[in-house]
Amino acid sequence: MGKRTVTVTGTGRANVAPDVVRLDLRVGHDAPDVAAALSGASAGITAVAAVVREQGVADADLRTLDASVNQRWDNTGVAVGFTAQQRLAVTVRELAAVGRILESAAAAIGNALLVDQVRLDISDRSLGLREARDAAFTDARSKADQYAALSGASLGAVLGVAEGGAAPVGGGLKLAAMARDMAGGMPVEGGDLELSASVTVTWELTRA
Incomplete structure (x- = not known):
């Protein structure tokens, strides 16, 4: 088996x-x-x-x-x-x-x-993507824990990890309209840029 x-x-x-x-x-x-x-x-x-x-x-x-x-x-x-x-x-x-x-x-x-x-x-996305990947793995672990409990089992060793897309997603960007009577002409507000990551993880199920 x-x-x-x-x-x-x-x-x-x-x-x-x-x-x-x-x-x-x-x-x-x-x-x-x-x-x-x-x-x-x-x-x-x-x-x-x-x-x-x-x-x-x-x-x-x-x-x-x-x-x-x-x-x-x-x-x-x-x-x-x-x-x-x-x-x-x-x-x-x-x-x-x-x-x-x-x-x-x-x-x-x-x-x-x-x-x-x-x-x-962003000139260097490495730190942001690391944070997003940490959050993705934590999310996967939380789901796996729930499914294991529903199955009357516990999570064992990680058997496989596959990363999905890691990319910027919309929202948080602000660009003011052109205003020639303003100093600077086109003021840009930084706002926030959101990075996302996904990961698929396989765990072994052990006896609870």
């Missing part, structure tokens, strides 16, 4: 304070031909990167995401030129600087600048 076992999944969460902001910036440029469109988008994103560096962002915190070019048509379906776009990922390590950086970039290239995303994040 094989061993009696119980397998349960536990979940845990940890609240951590965001310490970085991830910006996805995009520059678009319209032109009659592909070469001019690409050149214009490249010049624009280069200007944005220069301004961002002037605001104290390190080279390691800048990353080109992608580039594209598409044909444009007017409302009658006639081809009128091309639109090229380039995207730049920026990691801002001073939350209070976000508004200043966006304002400076907009001043450099005007309406060609588009902001695809402003996201609060």
Whole structure:
């Protein structure tokens, strides 16, 4: 007769304070031909990167995401030129600087600048994930204890552990709307970022 076992999944969460902001910036440029469109988008994103560096962002915190070019048509379906776009990922390590950086970039290239995303994040998730995993295992142990008692048994040795997803979950993030008449332009409030983890654990059941 094989061993009696119980397998349960536990979940845990940890609240951590965001310490970085991830910006996805995009520059678009319209032109009659592909070469001019690409050149214009490249010049624009280069200007944005220069301004961002002037605001104290390190080279390691800048990353080109992608580039594209598409044909444009007017409302009658006639081809009128091309639109090229380039995207730049920026990691801002001073939350209070976000508004200043966006304002400076907009001043450099005007309406060609588009902001695809402003996201609060954590530069090092290791401590938060450790806390979430501890909570997940505790949750699994509590469930297993209950099932063991209902079965007239006790928990024995752990026979297997498998981690599930460990990721940020929604809630607790606050991003104030753009207000050009306010100092800083786009104030960002850190709030809390919640990390979650799950674990599936198998215990041997022993005689109570």
